[in-house]
Amino acid sequence: MTMLSITGVHAFYGHIEALRGVDVEVKHGEIVTLIGANGAGKSTLLMTICGNPRAAKGRIVFDGEDISAKPTHEIIRSGIAQAPEGRRIFPHMTVMENLLMGAITSEPRYLDEDLEKVFALFPILKERREQRGGTLSGGEQQMLAIARALMSRPRLLLLDEPSLGLAPMLVKQIFSVIKAINAEQNVTVFLVEQNAYHALRLAHRGYVMANGRILMSGTGKELLANEEIRSAYLEGARDTKGRRS
Amino acid sequence: MAYFTQQLINGLTLGSIYGLIAIGYTLVYGIIGMINFAHGEIFMIGAFISIIAFLVLGILGVTWIPLALLIVLIATMILTPVYGWALERVAYRPLRGSPRLAALITAIGMSIFLQNYVQLVQGARIKPMQPVISGGFEIMREGSFTVALSYLQILIFVVTVVLMVVFTLVIARTELGRAQRACEQDLGMAALLGIDVDRTISLTFVMGAALASVAGLIFLINYGVIDFYIGFLAGIKAFTAAVLGGIGSLPGAMLGGLLIGLIESFWSAYFTVEYKDVAAYSVLVLVLIFRPTGLLGKPDIEKV
Numbered sequence: 214m215t216m217l218s219i220t221g222v223h224a225f226y227g228h229i230e231a232l233r234g235v236d237v238e239v240k241h242g243e244i245v246t247l248i249g250a251n252g253a254g255k256s257t258l259l260m261t262i263c264g265n266p267r268a269a270k271g272r273i274v275f276d277g278e279d280i281s282a283k284p285t286h287e288i289i290r291s292g293i294a295q296a297p298e299g300r301r302i303f304p305h306m307t308v309m310e311n312l313l314m315g316a317i318t319s320e321p322r323y324l325d326e327d328l329e330k331v332f333a334l335f336p337i338l339k340e341r342r343e344q345r346g347g348t349l350s351g352g353e354q355q356m357l358a359i360a361r362a363l364m365s366r367p368r369l370l371l372l373d374e375p376s377l378g379l380a381p382m383l384v385k386q387i388f389s390v391i392k393a394i395n396a397e398q399n400v401t402v403f404l405v406e407q408n409a410y411h412a413l414r415l416a417h418r419g420y421v422m423a424n425g426r427i428l429m430s431g432t433g434k435e436l437l438a439n440e441e442i443r444s445a446y447l448e449g450a451r452d453t454k455g456r457r458s
Numbered sequence: 459m460a461y462f463t464q465q466l467i468n469g470l471t472l473g474s475i476y477g478l479i480a481i482g483y484t485l486v487y488g489i490i491g492m493i494n495f496a497h498g499e500i501f502m503i504g505a506f507i508s509i510i511a512f513l514v515l516g517i518l519g520v521t522w523i524p525l526a527l528l529i530v531l532i533a534t535m536i537l538t539p540v541y542g543w544a545l546e547r548v549a550y551r552p553l554r555g556s557p558r559l560a561a562l563i564t565a566i567g568m569s570i571f572l573q574n575y576v577q578l579v580q581g582a583r584i585k586p587m588q589p590v591i592s593g594g595f596e597i598m599r600e601g602s603f604t605v606a607l608s609y610l611q612i613l614i615f616v617v618t619v620v621l622m623v624v625f626t627l628v629i630a631r632t633e634l635g636r637a638q639r640a641c642e643q644d645l646g647m648a649a650l651l652g653i654d655v656d657r658t659i660s661l662t663f664v665m666g667a668a669l670a671s672v673a674g675l676i677f678l679i680n681y682g683v684i685d686f687y688i689g690f691l692a693g694i695k696a697f698t699a700a701v702l703g704g705i706g707s708l709p710g711a712m713l714g715g716l717l718i719g720l721i722e723s724f725w726s727a728y729f730t731v732e733y734k735d736v737a738a739y740s741v742l743v744l745v746l747i748f749r750p751t752g753l754l755g756k757p758d759i760e761k762v
Contacts, residue, residue: 263650289652301647303640314640317633318652365652 215274216241216401217262217369222271222281224261231257233425234271239369244395244402246412246433248446249422255405256298258422259371262403263295264288275369290318294367296358298374304347308338311346311357315364323366330398331360334390352383359387363394369401370394376408384408388415409446413437421446460600465727466720471611471680473719474618478673479696480703480711481625482542482666488642488706489662492558495565496545498693499572500667504538504674505684506576509585523590527679531617534671541572542667543660551656569693576686584685587678614676621672622712625665629708638662642706691735695722698742704755713753717741 217239224232231254239245247255261268262275264285273281280288289295294315303311312331316324332339335356341349349357355375362370375391376384388411395402406412413419413433421429421442429436436442479501486494511530520526549568553561594608629635637658640648649655677692678684695718703714718738725737745752 265646265649284654285649286652286654289650295650297647297650301644301650303643303647305643306639310636314636314648314651317636317640361651 214241215239216243216276217403218272218274219258219262220272220274222258222261222268222273224257224266224268226257226266231266231425232261232268235422235425235427237420237427239401239403242395242399242401243418244391244404244416246404246406246416246419247422248406248409248412248419248436250446251407253422254425255422256373257425259295259297259373259403259405262288262371263293289365292366292368293371294362294365294369295371296355296362296373296375297371300354300358302346302349302354302357302361304345306346307343308346308349308357309342311361312338312342312364315361318365327364327366331363334363334393335360351378352380352387355379355383355387356390359390359394363398363400367400369403372402372404374405374407376406376411384411391415409442410437460598460603460605461727463598464603464605465723467605467607467611469720469723470716471614471719472722473716474614475673475676475680475692475715476696476699476718477712477715478618478621478669478676479692480699480715481622481708482670483697483700484703484705484708484711485638485662485666487700489638489659490550490554490561490645492550492561493565493697494545494550494663494666495562495693495697496549496568496572497666497670498689498691498696499569499576500538500542500545500689501670501674501677501692501696502684502686502689503541503572503576504534504667504671505678505688506580506585506674506686507534507537507671508675508678509587509684512587512590527590531672531675534675535668538671538674539664539667542663542670545572546660546663551659569689573686573689580686582686584683586683589682590679610680614680617672617676621669625669626708628665634658634661695735695738698738701752702742702745704752707752707754710752710754717753 215238219235219237222232222235223230235258247258249255260266262273264283268281272279275291275293278291280291303314306314312328316327337353338356338360341353346354346357359372359375372391375387379387391402391404392415394400404412404416413436416433419431419433419436420427421436479497482497483494486492508530511533512526515526515529520529545568549564550561553564591610591613594606596604597607598605629638637648637653640651640653641655641658645655677688696715699714699718700711702717703710721738721741722734726734
C-alpha cells in the first residue's frame with residue numbers, strides 16, 4: 214500500500230529549478246533510497262516533502278492526504294519526521310533537551326517509553342545525555358539527529374545522508390540501526406545517500422536522481438547489478454573514498 | 459550612607475521599569491534576530507491604556523485602590539499585547555526572510571507611526587494622574603536626611619520580581635518555552651520538529667508586550683505624568699540594558715535593566731543630572747568595545 218506518493222513535483226531554490234518533475238513512491242514498511250551525485254536535488258526533495266521549499270507544481274500525497282500545500286509543522290504532525298542535511302541538532306541544548314524537542318508533537322505519556330527505545334538503539338546518547346549537543350562528535354550528532362526524529366513517533370522517517378563524514382565502522386553501525394528501526398519499530402524509511410553501495414544493499418527499492426529528475430528505479434539488488442550505476446555511482450565512490458564494504 | 463541607600467532604592471525602581479521593557483527586546487532578538495525598535499512605543503501604549511483604565515474605573519466608582527490596580531494591571535496586560543501581536547502580524551511577518559535592514563527600518567517606521575497615532579487620538583499634551591499610592595516606611599535617618607521606602611516602590615519590586623520569576627519559568631519549563639528556545643537556535647529545524655514557528659513568534663511578541671505594559675503602568679503610577687513621547691527614551695534605555703546584559707539572554711536583560719537604572723540614579727545623585735544619559739550610554743559603549751556579547755551573553759558556538 215502506498216504511503217507517500219510524489220507525482221510530477223517541481224520545486225525552486227531561489228530562481229534555480231532544483232526539482233524538474235519528480236515521481237517517487239514509498240510503500241508502507243519499505244526502506245527506499247534515493248541516490249545521486251551532489252546537487253542532484255536529493256536534499257531538496259526531502260525538504261519539499263516537508264513543505265520548505267513548497268512544491269511549485271505536482272502533488273505530494275501522504276497516507277491518502279495531499280500535503281503539498283500544508284505548512285511544515287502540520288506535515289510533521291501528520292506523521293513524518295526528518296533528520297535533515299547537516300544534522301541541525303540544537304548546539305546549546307543538552308542531548309536530553311534535544312530529544313525532548315523531538316517529542317514536542319507526541320503525547321507526554323509516551324515520553325519515557327520512547328526515550329528507552331532510542332537509548333536502546335544508541336546507548337552512547339544515554340551516557341551523553343547531560344552534554345551539550347554542540348560538543349558531541351560527528352557520529353554522535355548523527356545518532357542524536359536520528360534519535361530526535363524518532364521521538365515524534367513518525368510513521369515515515371526521512372534521512373538525509375546519515376553516513377556523511379562518518380568513519381567506516383560507524384557507517385555500518387548507523388545502517389544496521391536504520392534496518393532495525395524499519396524492521397522492529399515498523400517505521401517506513403526514505404533515505405537519501407551518496408554512499409550508494411551501502412544504501413542500495415540496505416534498501417528494498419531505490420531511485421537514482423540527476424539534475425532534478427529521476428533517471429532510474431528498481432529494487433536495491435537490480436540497481437546494484439546495473440552496469441551504468443556501477444560505473445557512475447559505485448566504482449568512482451570506491452576509488453576516491455575507499456568505502457568498499 | 460543614608461543618601462547612598464536612597465539612591466539605591468530609586469535606582470532599583472527605575473531599573474525594574476527598564477528591565478521589564480528590556481525583556482521584550484531580548485526575547486524578540488533571540489527568536490528572529492531583529493531589534494524591535496517599536497517596542498518602546500508598546501510600553502507607552504501600555505501606560506496610556508493604564509491611564510484610560512484608571513479613568514474608566516473612576517467613572518464607574520471603583521475607588522478601592524488595590525482592586526483598581528489589579529483591574530488596570532489585567533486590562534493593560536490583555537489589551538497592550540494586542541498591539542504587539544498586530545505589530546508583528548502587519549509589519550514584520552511579511553518581511554520574514556528579507557534582509558535584516560528592511561525589518562529594522564520597518565521597526566523604526568512603526569515606532570514613528572505608533573507615536574503619531576497616540577498623539578493624534580490622545581492629544582499631544584502631557585497627561586497627569588493623581589498619585590494612587592502614597593505613604594511608606596522611613597527606614598533610616600541621618601541628620602535631617604531620611605531614607606524613604608514607599609509602599610509604591612515595594613509594590614513595584616514585588617510585581618517585577620514575580621513577573622520575572624513567572625516568565626523565567628515559562629521559558630524554562632513549558633512547551634511554549636521549549637519551542638521558543640528551539641526557534642532561537644534554528645527556525646527551520648524547529649519547524650521540522652512540528653513547531654508552529656509563526657505562532658511561537660507571535661506569542662513571543664505578546665509576552666514582550668505584556669511585560670512592557672506592566673512597565674508602562676509602573677511608569678504611570680510612579681511618575682504621575684505620561685505623554686506620547688515617553689516610549690522613545692525608555693525604549694532606547696531598555697535597549698541599552700538588553701545589550702549591556704547580553705542581547706538574547708533573559709537574565710541578562712533583567713540585570714542590564716537594573717544596572718542602567720542604578721547607573722542613572724547614582725550618576726544623577728553624585729555628579730550632574732544633565733549627564734545621566736551620557737553615563738548610561740557610555741557604559742554601553744564600553745561594553746560593546748570590551749565585551750561585545752554583553753555581561754551574560756554567550757558567544758555563538760560554531761554550528762556543526
